[in-house]
Amino acid sequence: MKLSIDSTVTLNNGVKMPLLGLGLFRTPSGEVARQAVRCAIEYGYRMLDTARVYCNERSVGRGIADSGISRDKIFVTTKLWQTDWDNPRKGLLDSLERLGLDYVDLFLLHWPFKGYEKAYLELEKLQQEGLCRAIGVSNFRIHHLQALEKAGAKTVPQVNQMEIHPVNTEEELCTWCRQRNILMEAYSPLGGEGRLLVGDPRLIGICDYYKVKASQAILRWDIQRGIAVIPKSVRPERILLNSQLYDFDLSPQDLEIISDMNSNERRNYDPDKIDSRPKELCPKLIEEQ
Numbered sequence: 001m002k003l004s005i006d007s008t009v010t011l012n013n014g015v016k017m018p019l020l021g022l023g024l025f026r027t028p029s030g031e032v033a034r035q036a037v038r039c040a041i042e043y044g045y046r047m048l049d050t051a052r053v054y055c056n057e058r059s060v061g062r063g064i065a066d067s068g069i070s071r072d073k074i075f076v077t078t079k080l081w082q083t084d085w086d087n088p089r090k091g092l093l094d095s096l097e098r099l100g101l102d103y104v105d106l107f108l109l110h111w112p113f114k115g116y117e118k119a120y121l122e123l124e125k126l127q128q129e130g131l132c133r134a135i136g137v138s139n140f141r142i143h144h145l146q147a148l149e150k151a152g153a154k155t156v157p158q159v160n161q162m163e164i165h166p167v168n169t170e171e172e173l174c175t176w177c178r179q180r181n182i183l184m185e186a187y188s189p190l191g192g193e194g195r196l197l198v199g200d201p202r203l204i205g206i207c208d209y210y211k212v213k214a215s216q217a218i219l220r221w222d223i224q225r226g227i228a229v230i231p232k233s234v235r236p237e238r239i240l241l242n243s244q245l246y247d248f249d250l251s252p253q254d255l256e257i258i259s260d261m262n263s264n265e266r267r268n269y270d271p272d273k274i275d276s277r278p279k280e281l282c283p284k285l286i287e288e289q
């Protein structure tokens, strides 16, 4: 089927999730976040990816309200941070209050912090209550996912959000999740702030051939393989560019050329070491006005 900005993927519980969304990590709260959200919705984005720890949920909620879009037309993801591990229900209710919403579309465990199995069992209850339409995880490796089942989880996570880009393709994890109908969602799809892949010379040939920017080639590479993407930008021209992915089609050979750039170069923390991250490197939770 031809991909368009309205393309969705059906999750393992029947919920439809857009393939393209706006990432909001490091988007400052206040006018910047509010305007980025408004702008993205105006350009046709129908998914927003925030988190408790991004400290911008209130501004994201305001941007959604400004846009005038009806609630059921927008897919909102937020994530539970470690500070709410013992009470995920309170964590979600607080996020909903900040967002100004009655439910989120997707609620994720942000990292496999110690005790994640128990927290996931709570997410299952929140989903049954209707406070989140889909549940999932982020930064989970295969063994973390297997541990959920061993802990008695009845719900296969709908989504696993992971750092995925051309130099960190996570092929084994993607295949494992695909076989179990867990949707993979690529975070830091362009390589992440300060380590962008948009200047990588290995993409020049593809960009010249299709007459696209490297960012477009990378994002198209994801969505053509059924991986959802959430590029972040606060600049209207980039928010627009990152959504212009639908008038070219990468050939199987070109998909492979991009996949072959892989060197398992994960730039974010190692999920297996997240509990030993030094305190001074942990993000601070700031309350927005």
Ligand SMILES: NC(=O)c1ccc[n+]([C@@H]2O[C@H](COP(=O)([O-])OP(=O)(O)OC[C@H]3O[C@@H](n4cnc5c(N)ncnc54)[C@H](OP(=O)(O)O)[C@@H]3O)[C@@H](O)[C@H]2O)c1
Pocket (backbone or CB within 6 Å): 022, 023, 024, 025, 026, 049, 050, 110, 138, 139, 161, 162, 186, 187, 188, 189, 190, 191, 192, 193, 194, 196, 198, 215, 230, 231, 232, 233, 234, 235, 238, 239, 241, 242, 268
């Ligand atoms: N679950 C997790 O643990 C986790 C971790 C990291 C990220 N995420 C999610 O994934 C989203 C995306 O990841 P990310 O923000 O780390 O990285 P990213 O989307 O790969 O890259 C964002 C950076 O690229 C710049 N940029 C955006 N579009 C561009 C373009 N077309 N050309 C050149 N530069 C461009 C942005 O700058 P400007 O804003 O100045 O345009 C920003 O510095 C996050 O915002 C967040 O929602 C989740």
